[in-house]
Amino acid sequence: MSPQESDIRNLIRNSPIGATVFVPETVEVLMANQAFLDFIGATSEEEFLNFNRQQTWISKTAYNEAKELITSGKPLQNFEAERLCMDGNIRWVLINSQSTEFEGRPAEIFWQIDITQRKKAESRVRENEARFRQILEASPIAIGITRETDQIIQYANSNYAELLGYDLKDLIGQKAVDVWADPKERQEVIELYQQQGFIEHRVVRGKHKSGRLLWLSLNWKSFVLNEEKCHLFWAYDITAQKDTERDLSVAKEQAEAATKAKSAFLASMSHEIRTPLNGVLGIAELLRLSDLDPNQTAKVETILSSGKDLLAIVNDVLDMSKIESGKFELETKAFSxxxxxxxxxxxxxxxxxxxxxxxxxxxxxxxxxxxxxxxxxxxxxxxxxxxxxxxxxxxxxxxxxxxxxxxxxxxxxxxxxxxxxxxxxxxxxxxxxxxxxxxxxxxxxxxxxxxxxxxxxxxxxxxxxxxxxxxxxxxxxxxxxxxxxxxxxxxxxxxxxxxxxMREAPQDQAEAGYELSTKSCKVLVAEDNPVNAQITMAFLKKAGHEVQLVGNGRLAVEACQTDWADLILMDVHMPEMNGVEATQAIRKHISADIPIIGLTAEAFTDSHSEFKDAGMNEVLTKPFKPSQLFDAISRQISR
Known part of the structure; x- marks a missing residue:
């Protein structure tokens, strides 16, 4: 044995990587190291050699491919094959070959690494991906998945490709906005893609590969796929519902008209319910503060509780309307x-x-x-x-x-x-x-x-x-x-x-209290509803204010000319001259500084904004609590 062969034997024998030496022409195995014997499940080299003579250890296709490479003088590089072990199980090996001379003959060293677990994992990934694609393909809806960071299409089904006129393979890897968004609406689509959460039934204009315009109803959900934020989106072709731009314009006008009609109805409903409800809750509040026996107190509490339940129902309906019309606004303030x-x-x-x-x-x-x-x-x-x-x-x-x-x-x-x-x-x-x-x-x-x-x-x-x-x-x-x-x-x-x-919090007034942080003042009340007028005056007088009552906006303007009042409580809906008109007249002809607090049964924010634009300093929605009224007066008197 030459020194070189001795070195090769020692290298193979001590290697932690499984290795065998064999003659290519006869496939005779000359040597196998312990790492390989452990992998194959053999107790000795002799046991393996005997087993190898009786079994074909890799498939015929893999054997022929390996033999062709070796006989052509090319080594095996990262060659993967299935290996039959002693116990009859099949394991995957990664083979790299090395030509040498062994026992005086040309031989090949097969370095073999067990990659069975990796192959199983790859198989599971392929199976999951195939199952995922089958689900996408089975859907009758056009579906795609884009990466959130760049809107690159990661997956799409045939219905999605057919909808846009593409071959499926041509869609993958493209930017979704570039593929289907109409250039005139490209920026709108980009902004849509930047939104998080669940988006549904968003109608946008798209384009077919041929250039034909499409109307699409888009829906998507943000989610995480393979540790990346993605959008799962699905689309419906609604072009047939929008044959012409004129049809779309008419539909849009009708929708806007319906929205306005609903808002007008809800505003009217709010006013018609809140106005008498303000009277019910106000009178009940005054009764609660009077000298009642326990039975009467319980009944008054029932009236207040039922009234608040009714108010909650009205608020729920209005909130839902605001949400649907996109006019709902959130506040940002510190809270515990x-x-x-x-x-x-x-x-x-x-x-x-x-x-x-x-x-x-x-x-x-x-x-x-x-x-x-x-x-x-x-x-x-x-x-x-x-x-x-x-x-x-x-x-x-x-x-x-x-x-x-x-x-x-x-x-x-x-x-x-x-x-x-x-x-x-x-x-x-x-x-x-x-x-x-x-x-x-x-x-x-x-x-x-x-x-x-x-x-x-x-x-x-x-x-x-x-x-x-x-x-x-x-x-x-x-x-x-x-x-x-x-x-x-x-x-x-x-x-x-x-x-x-926590920052220092302002002191809250008691809900039913009448203590003011400012001195008493002269308040002009413009209110045409006798019950609401009675309640407001009772609250104010109990708190020590002087009060003058008028029944409409015209009388409020006349009363304001005497310069008696320190503050005006102005109902919005009144006969002859409403509260908005009266406020505008006072601001234009009498005083730009006198505080005016609007009182209204309308709960919509945009209506409140109109009242403030007319000159009111702030607006209270009926029914209001006594503490809310006094807080508003304190803010305006002390400003």
């Missing part, structure tokens, strides 16, 4: 999550006691921390969830949990959020539960868990729909778990900037 939860829960404690329900509060948030956002709307969501829990729970308990979590803690079914401080509010009950088939439907407007809900429990079916829409507007999401006869759990996830230490 701990105080928010405590404020909402307080009224429910006595209600839970009456039903013998255990009300559990689990606050895991530092009470000294604040967030910046719309705390009032979060209160509204939590209030609705608690109301439902109390309504549908006959026995057992209701629990409310508040905590901060991170994106990493979100349930896998939810998309990642833009901010990593996430307020999680959970309301769980042991009530009647929800049929799994109805879980999605409960978030639809005017929907109930079943057809008997309205008769048995009451309600408009708007609460959960508003919660879902508010959550989406805040960039968050909602999760519901329920089991019939075992209860439901609703969890709201809302993203925020990092919490900060």
């Amino acid at each position: 999550p701990t105080k928010l939860v405590n404020d909402v829960i307080l009224p429910f404690e006595s209600l839970a006691q009456k039903k013998s329900l255990e009300l559990i509060i689990q606050n895991q948030i530092d009470p000294d921390l604040e967030l910046d956002g719309d705390g009032n709307r979060i209160k509204q969501m939590l209030w609705n969830l608690l109301s439902n829990a109390l309504k549908f729970t006959g026995t057992g308990k209701i629990s409310v949990t508040s905590e901060f979590i991170k994106n990493a803690d979100l349930p896998s079914a939810l998309s990642l959020m833009e901010k990593d401080t996430i307020l999680k509010l959970t309301v769980a009950d042991t009530g009647k539960g929800i049929d799994p088939a109805r879980l999605k439907a409960i978030f639809e407007p005017f929907s109930q868990e079943d057809n008997t809900i309205t008769r048995k429990f009451g309600g408009t079916g708007l609460g959960l729909s508003i919660i879902l829409n508010l959550t989406k507007l805040m960039g968050g999401d909602i999760e519901v778990k329920s089991q019939v006869d075992h209860g439901s759990t609703f969890s709201i996830y809302l993203p925020f900037d990092a919490p900060h230490a």
Whole structure:
């Protein structure tokens, strides 16, 4: 044995990589190291050599391919083949060959690495991808997936390619906006792609490969695929519904007219309901402060409670209308999550006691921390969830949990959020539960868990729909778990900037109190409704103000000319001259400085903006609490 062969034997024998030496022409194995024997499952080299003489260790195709390469003088480089082991199992090996001389004959060293696990993983990936593609292809809808960062199409089905007139292979890798967006609407489409969450039924103009214009209804959902943010989108061709630009214009005008008609109806409804409701709640408030016996007090409290329930229904309808018309606006102010939860829960404690329900509060948030956002709307969501829990729970308990979590803690079914401080509010009950088939439907407007809900429990079916829409507007999401006869759990996830230490909070006035932070003043009240006038005057006089009442805007302008009043409370809807006209006349001809507070039953923000543009300093929506009225007066007198 030559020194060179001895070195080769030692190298092979001590290598941690499996290796065999064989003669190419006869396929006679001359040597196998221990690493290879361990891999093949042989107890000795002799056992393997005997086994190898009786078995074909790789497929005939792989053998012929390897032999052809070797006989042509080319080494095997990263050659993959299936290997038959001693126990009869098949494992994959990665082979690299090296020519040498061994025992005086030309030979090949096969360095072999076990890649079975890698091949299995690759097979699973291929199977999953094939299954994924089969699902896409089976869909009758045009579907595609784009990467969020650059809108490059990662996947698409044949229906999507057919819709746009392309071969499927030509779509993959292209930028979606370049493929189908009409140049005139390119920027609008880009802005749509930048939106997060769930977008549905967004009508845009697109183009066919031939240049023909299309009208598409787009829908998409943000999600994470292979650790990348992506958009799953699906489209419908609605070109047939829009044969000409004229048809589209007519449809748009009709839709706008319908929206305006609905808004006008809701504004009218709001005014017609809120005006008498203001009287009911105001008189009840005055009665509550009078000398009543316990029985009378209980009845007055019932009137107030029922009136507030009616007001909540009106607010829900108006909120839903604002959301649908895109006019809903969120406020951003500092609020304490701990105080928010405590404020909402307080009224429910006595209600839970009456039903013998255990009300559990689990606050895991530092009470000294604040967030910046719309705390009032979060209160509204939590209030609705608690109301439902109390309504549908006959026995057992209701629990409310508040905590901060991170994106990493979100349930896998939810998309990642833009901010990593996430307020999680959970309301769980042991009530009647929800049929799994109805879980999605409960978030639809005017929907109930079943057809008997309205008769048995009451309600408009708007609460959960508003919660879902508010959550989406805040960039968050909602999760519901329920089991019939075992209860439901609703969890709201809302993203925020990092919490900060609590700032000094202003002192709240008592809801039914009449103490003012300013001295008493002379108030001119312009109000044509006798009941509302009586209530407003009673509140003001009880607080020590001097009051003068007039019944319309023209009389308000005349009274203002005497320079008696320090402040004007101006109803908007009055005969002869309404509040807006009276305010404009006062500002133009009498005083630019006298504070004017508008009183209206209209709850739409755009209407309030019009009133302020006319010269009102601020606007109160009826029905209002005494504390809200006095806060407004304090702000205007002390400014």
